[in-house]
Amino acid sequence: ARAASQLVEDLEDQRATLHEDVDAAATMLAEREAAVQQSLEQDETFLAQLERTREADAIAVSALEKATLAAEDRRRKGEPFEADELFMYLWERGYGTSAYSANPLVRMLDGWVAKRCGYHDARPNYWMLLEIPKRLAEHAEHARDASDAELDRLQDIEELAASDGDVPEARAALESLERRQDELDAEIATAETRLGQLQATQTQYTSGADDYLRKA
8 A cells, every 4th residue: 555655646746747847838839829920910921811811701701691692582582483383384394495395286285385374484584583593602602612722821821830930849749748647647546546445455454344354
């Protein structure tokens, strides 16, 4: 039990020393990151890229809003067309387009239906109603891709500045110390459990409560 107790004390001393090292490493990392940030705030290349990134993001957000509104507009304005069974019958057959195919009798009957429901006037309006949201959605997607590309360029500048400022080394040193700290915590917990077991056993012997003494 004495050796186990000494082990716990030694591990706790190591933990206290390691805690100081972790604090020092964290301070070093924070200081280097602050120095890098300060240098970037005076870097014309970074500031110009930051402005481009903000503008691209604003465009992407606006494009998405327009696409969302157009989709809702398409749903609302499309209801009258889609509620007209004659119109939708002709639309789904591709009537009035190169995709339409029918024998003479069916073609004649479809022509009569088209006149009844005003298909020729309604078709281009419905087509535009469907097409506009698609085009706006594509534009929104391209705008977001462009925004992401600008953000990547900005992050490249930041990463290069961080590398020049030795930030990765400081971060790696801190992470290494934190891992060792976690390992040491686990070692202390194991040692304390072992010490508790030994102390319990020792108490049994000194109180005469162990099985061997009771049998004797």
